[in-house]
Each structure stands twice: as C-alpha cells, then as structure tokens.
Ligand SMILES: Nc1ncnc2c1ncn2[C@@H]1O[C@H](COP(=O)(O)OP(=O)(O)OP(=O)(O)O)[C@@H](O)[C@H]1O
C-alpha cells in the first residue's frame with residue numbers, strides 16, 4: 001500500500017486516474033441505484049457500446065473525443081429510453097441490437113483507420129494512461145455536474161422509481177426525470193469509459209447498487225452504501241492493478257464482484273438468523 | 275358546484291375505446307363507489323380523472339382543488355418485491371406534488387408524513403422496509419402516502435384486493451373514518467357488500483354508465499341484485 005501511495009505522488013497518470021475514477025465511481029454508483037431499480041440496467045450496457053463506436057469514429061475523424069462522444073451517446077440514451085418505454089416486450093432485444101451494431105461499427109472504423117491492435121484493446125478494456133490533462137478537467141467538471149443534478153432531483157427520482165404512476169398522478173413529470181437519468185448515465189459512461197473500458201464500465205453502474213441492496217433496507221441506505229462501496233472498490237482495484245500489474249478496469253470489476261459475494265453472504269446469513 | 279364534474283368522458287388505448295360517454299358529478303364529502311366487472315374500464319376512468327391518460331372526448335373539471343391534489347391509491351402498485359425503501363420514505367414521497375421547485379422536503383412535509391402515518395396506525399413501522407410488510411400493512415402505508423398528497427379527495431382502486439376479511443374490514447373502517455373527517459372518497463371495488471353501508475353514491479360502469487345513484491336505488495335494479503348476490507359476501511345486504 002505504501003508503494004502505491006508513493007507512486008501516486010510521483011506519477012501524474014496515477015493521480016489523474018484516481019481523481020477521475022473516484023468521481024466516476026461515485027456518479028455511477030448513485031445512478032446505478034435508480035437504473036437497477038427501474039430495470040434500466042440494459043440501457044447502461046447499451047450506452048457503453050455506443051460510446052465505444054463513437055470513440056472509434058471520433059478518433060478516425062480526428063475530432064475531440066469527449067466533445068464528439070458525449071452528444072452521440074446522449075442521443076443514443078434518448079433513443080434507448082424510447083425503445084424500452086414504448087414496447088416493453090422487445091425493448092431489451094432492440095437495445096442488444098443497437099449495442100452490438102455500435103460495437104461492430106466501432107471495430108470496423110478502428111481497423112480501417114489503421115490502429116487495430118493496441119488501440120482497440122485499450123478502448124474495450126480501458127487504459128489508465130488514456131487521460132490527458134484536458135480530459136481530467138473535463139471529467140471532473142462533468143462528474144460534478146452529474147452529482148449536483150442527481151442530488152437536486154434525488155427525491156423526485158426516488159418517487160418516479162418507486163411508483164411512476166403515483167408520481168405522475170401528483171404532478172411529477174416522470175418522462176422528464178427518466179430522460180434526466182438517461183442523460184446523466186450517458187455522460188457518466190463516456191467519462192468513465194476511457195479508463196474502465198467500454199465493455200467494463202457498465203459494471204461500475206450495476207455492481208454497487210446490487211451489492212448494497214443485499215443488506216440495506218432503506219433507499220437512502222442503499223444510496224449511501226453504494227456510493228461508499230463504489231469508491232472503496234475503485235481505489236482498492238486501482239491500487240491492486242498497479243501493484244500486481246493487471247489491467248485497471250478488469251481489476252476494479254473483480255474487486256466489485258468480491259464485495260458483491262461478501263454482501264450476498266451477509267444478507268443470506270442475516271435472513272437465516274432472523 | 276360539485277368537486278368533480280365529468281361530462282361525456284371517453285377514453286381509449288391506442289385505438290380501442292374503453293370508456294365511452296361517461297357523465298357524473300361528485301360533491302364534496304361524497305363516498306362514491308365504482309363497481310363493474312373485470313375489464314369494464316374502471317381503472318381506466320380513474321386514470322382519466324388523474325390525468326394519466328388523455329381524454330378522447332368530453333371534459334373533466336375540478337372545482338375548489340387542483341388535479342394534482344388528488345390522493346391516489348393505485349390498483350396493485352407495480353412496485354417490485356425487492357425495492358429497498360423505508361416506510362417513511364414511501365409516505366414522504368406523497369408530499370412531492372406540494373414541494374414546488376424546492377429540491378428537498380420541507381419540515382411541514384415531514385410533519386404531514388408523520389401525522390398521516392399516525393392516522394393510519396403505521397407510525398411504528400416508519401423505519402421498516404416496505405418490502406418486508408404484509409399486504410394489509412402495505413396498503414395502509416400507501417394510503418398514508420395518498421393522504422399526504424391530498425386534503426380533499428382520495429381515489430382508491432380496489433384497496434382491499436387480496437386482503438383477508440379482518441384486515442379488509444379494518445381498512446374499510448379507516449376509509450369510513452377519513453370520509454367522516456371530510457375527505458371525499460372515490461373507490462373502485464368488487465366487494466359491494468362491504469361498502470354498501472358507507473357509500474352514498476354508486477356508479478356501475480360497463481364501458482359506459484349503467485347506473486348512477488344511491489346504493490339503495492341500485493339494489494332495486496336487476497344489475498344491482500346480480501352484483502350484490504354474486505359477490506363473495508353474499509347475503510349481507
Ligand atoms: N395499458 C393498456 N393498454 C391497452 N389496453 C388496456 C390497457 N390497460 C387496460 N386495457 C384494456 O382496457 C380495458 C379496461 O381495463 P381496466 O383496467 O380499466 O379495467 P377494470 O375495470 O379496472 O378491470 P379490473 O376489475 O380487472 O381491474 C380492458 O379490456 C383492458 O384490456
């Protein structure tokens with residue numbers, strides 16, 4: 001651990017990864033609670049694949065990554081939300097189609113523009129070296145915006161998640177908040193994607209929420225627990241990946257998996273005791 | 275001026291008309307019971323009243339209150355079984371329509387939530403998880419939430435469905451008490467015999483209005499005798 005702390009002060013790429021990672025982990029955890037409870041987990045996954053496609057195209061065109069990817073993914077979020085709301089039955093199939101198509105387009109564009117091997121690996125599975133200084137500022141800014149918006153609308157998002165019909169009956173504009181959720185998720189996915197990888201970022205959204213739902217009983221409890229858990233798992237994963245030399249994104253996911261199993265066991269035990 | 279006036283209301287899903295040409299009025303303090311067989315448009319009519327479904331024709335007007343000030347208890351809330359939320363959080367969410375632009379609940383909102391939990395006898399459950407409650411307790415919590423949203427009008431869609439007879443009569447007693455305290459009650463039910471004594475108006479819906487009047491007059495009609503006789507608690511009339 002001391003080695004990690006030393007490295008943190010001497011390598012800027014590590015401290016950048018830590019700052020952005022913690023913020024993204026926080027955003028993802030909070031949004032994840034709503035997404036999981038609303039049965040929108042698939043949207044997070046779909047968005048990350050679209051994000052990969054957008055990233056590949058942006059690189060090929062030579063435009064700024066985030067500036068290009070964020071509008072594209074937000075647009076996709078609109079689309080995915082519409083699909084999953086309108087026809088509930090085939091919604092998940094449609095999302096899977098869009099996701100794999102975006103992935104395929106991304107792969108083809110990358111290979112045509114010449115940078116197949118090393119690059120594609122880093123987009124799909126993330127790279128801790130990917131952040132430039134500009135990226136860090138932008139990421140921090142966006143994450144703060146996501147966090148503030150989420151907290152401002154926390155109670156409304158709860159009401160819309162718990163019982164959309166009732167919320168709408170009392171004058172809450174549910175469609176608006178669903179959209180807000182999708183847009184915030186889109187931004188979080190794009191910001192986190194470079195480091196965590198397009199294929200792994202959605203686990204950052206889903207794992208903390210599922211894990212804390214094993215033991216927490218109130219909504220606020222789940223929120224707080226997810227947020228703390230997500231940040232802790234990220235930091236542990238980052239440290240472990242640096243010390244052992246494994247890819248960061250994958251390591252963070254495995255740490256999340258371990259904590260999920262632990263919490264699930266605790267939840268089971270508690271049920272048995274009661 | 276009646277609290278709610280429905281004039282020639284029609285409602286549809288996609289292109290099928292489900293409710294057609296329904297007119298009735300609800301006065302302040304009324305206890306209106308809506309009956310009808312499965313799939314005859316009762317829940318749909320409530321959705322029209324609540325503004326959840328656009329009207330195909332006709333009009334609904336409220337006087338002395340706004341539409342969003344209705345306290346609504348949905349039929350079988352589609353809340354997932356594993357949703358983590360404490361009872362207090364659920365009840366508090368009923369005050370949402372009143373919080374305007376503020377992002378957080380006011381102190382009054384929290385007071386109102388506590389008050390309504392006490393009114394329905396669920397104040398001891400405040401910290402419990404909603405998902406761990408029994409069906410009857412859950413209905414009381416949702417009723418407390420509905421009370422937080424209104425001072426005037428409760429709209430209840432089959433509040434006793436799936437409850438045992440004892441819990442059912444307790445819930446009816448609660449609703450009767452609320453009605454006596456001045457709340458207007460509008461309730462869809464299949465259990466006619468249970469509410470016949472409480473209700474002062476009755477609407478029999480079968481896509482359109484089959485009967486609208488007092489429960490006593492309804493029992494004199496053929497439809498009324500069939501509904502009352504066909505219920506599970508036959509013979510109570
Ligand atoms: N969301 C929907 N989309 C399309 N059709 C619907 C929808 N909801 C209800 N319907 C149809 O509208 C008709 C009336 O439904 P409604 O739910 O109003 O009946 P109900 O009187 O409340 O019945 P129940 O006693 O079973 O609750 C039914 O034929 C139903 O199939």
Ligand SMILES: [Mg+2]
Nearest residue numbers: 316317318349
């Ligand atoms: Mg119904």
